Amino acid sequence: MTVSTEIARTPPHAAHKSGTPSPREQGVLWDMEEHFWTSGADNARATTATNAVMVFPYPPGILQGDQIWPLLRQKTGWRSIVVAERRVTRCRDIAILTYRVTAEKAGVPIYKALCTSTYLNDDDTWLRISHQQTAVT
Numbered sequence: 571m572t573v574s575t576e577i578a579r580t581p582p583h584a585a586h587k588s589g590t591p592s593p594r595e596q597g598v599l600w601d602m603e604e605h606f607w608t609s610g611a612d613n614a615r616a617t618t619a620t621n622a623v624m625v626f627p628y629p630p631g632i633l634q635g636d637q638i639w640p641l642l643r644q645k646t647g648w649r650s651i652v653v654a655e656r657r658v659t660r661c662r663d664i665a666i667l668t669y670r671v672t673a674e675k676a677g678v679p680i681y682k683a684l685c686t687s688t689y690l691n692d693d694d695t696w697l698r699i700s701h702q703q704t705a706v707t
Contacts, residue, residue: 588661595665596658599696603667603687606698607651611642618698619690625702627683648673648681663691670706682706 591599606614621635630641655670666688673681683703689696 588659591658591660591665595660595696599658599665599667599689600653600656602689602696602698603669604651604653606687606701607646607648607671607673610647611639614642614646614698615639617696618701622698623700625700627703627705647675649675665689665691665696 590596602617606617618638622638623632623634624638625632626641626645633641651674652672653669654672655668657668659666666686668684668686671681671683671685673683683705685704686700686702687698688700690699
């Protein structure tokens with residue numbers, strides 16, 4: 571009797587071939603993400619896809635497309651941020667950034683959150699297609 575020792579192989583799928591963006595690409599992505607927090611809603615809109623989805627602590631919850639911008643007029647423009655525990659992965663034309671943020675601005679309590687942003691590289695231009703925040707208390 572012969573016993574097979576062959577291990578089941580993972581099928582060749584793009585999701586199994588994820589890696590890390592180049593250092594230059596990582597710099598571009600992290601700069602975009604930091605400006606998302608500090609440069610106001612107009613900058614955030616310019617670097618976000620038209621029908622993007624964003625998830626914020628309730629309320630407001632889940633927003634998509636034009637629903638996002640009235641909220642971001644209030645929630646961006648932080649005076650300073652600290653981004654820690656940065657991680658980034660890339661699979662073809664998609665990059666996912668995950669991090670912990672501490673954000674500060676006058677008249678508002680310090681905000682701490684765990685965040686994820688997903689970017690799509692479309693014709694050599696990175697655009698945010700989703701963003702999610704989980705408040706840390």
